[in-house]
């Protein structure tokens with residue numbers, strides 16, 4: 001769907017399509033344990049978040065040089081632009097690369113090569129959000145934050161991702177405090193597989209401004225009421241939820257009830273190469289499976305720009321919002 005939208009929950013490593021994975025493997029002399037792209041696609045049947053993460057981290061082995069990160073990002077931006085994405089706030093997982101021996105600079109410079117040309121080449125404005133792996137020690141996150149200080153002019157904020165259950169937000173209290181002191185915006189995955197209490201903790205202990213997923217808030221009426229009252233944006237990822245089995249079917253997704261409750265929902269793609277679709281595909285899928293009206297879809301698009309970190313360019317945000325209001329559905 002070409003409805004103008006911002007993508008607020010997108011892991012750049014999760015945009016690695018099988019074809020590009022094999023191309024980069026050949027370029028870098030990396031052997032993948034899959035014969036071809038069809039065999040690799042066969043592996044995209046996930047039981048839960050962890051079974052996906054295992055493949056996600058395995059395939060990162062093909063990303064080795066600045067050029068690889070630039071090519072990956074350019075490929076994403078082209079696909080996103082074709083689906084109406086006008087602004088993208090992009091996550092990356094520095095520790096997943098530094099633990100493989102890459103320099104943080106290789107990753108950031110590579111991403112930046114694509115991002116700095118994105119508005120001119122793809123018509124997509126961008127921001128970069130550095131995520132910490134919550135199943136790694138908090139000390140590693142703190143070291144990563146310190147290592148990123150030379151690049152903070154290119155990084156708008158921090159996030160928290162990877163295996164959620166057993167790794168509550170409070171584990172990263174000091175890291176988030178340090179990031180806040182550096183002027184970084186704060187988001188975190190919470191309530192994807194983890195309990196509603198993790199959402200509350202992300203708000204109260206980490207001071208997050210958006211909750212990534214936040215799906216399981218629906219289990220706690222008081223929490224829903226709070227999220228509505230405080231207008232906390234939730235970056236939902238419907239196709240991801242189906243593939244990772246956090247919902248049984250797309251038709252049973254709580255998105256319509258969440259919108260009816262007054263929650264500030266947005267729709268995003270998470271790891272589109274793995275979950276069957278980019279941002280526009282997610283909009284198409286919820287329209288089809290959940291019967292969302294055009295005005296509901298417009299609300300989701302409006303929310304995406306309102307929830308974006310465009311405070312440094314309110315003129316651009318206003319332009320995007322005007323595009324949303326003027327969009328004619330087909």
Ligand SMILES: Nc1ncnc2[nH]cnc12
Pocket residue numbers: 011014049056161162163189192240270271
């Ligand atoms: N959906 C997701 N949840 C947690 N960590 C992730 N890393 C990449 N995608 C993720």
Ligand SMILES: [Zn+2]
Pocket residue numbers: 009011161189212270
């Ligand atoms: Zn995610």
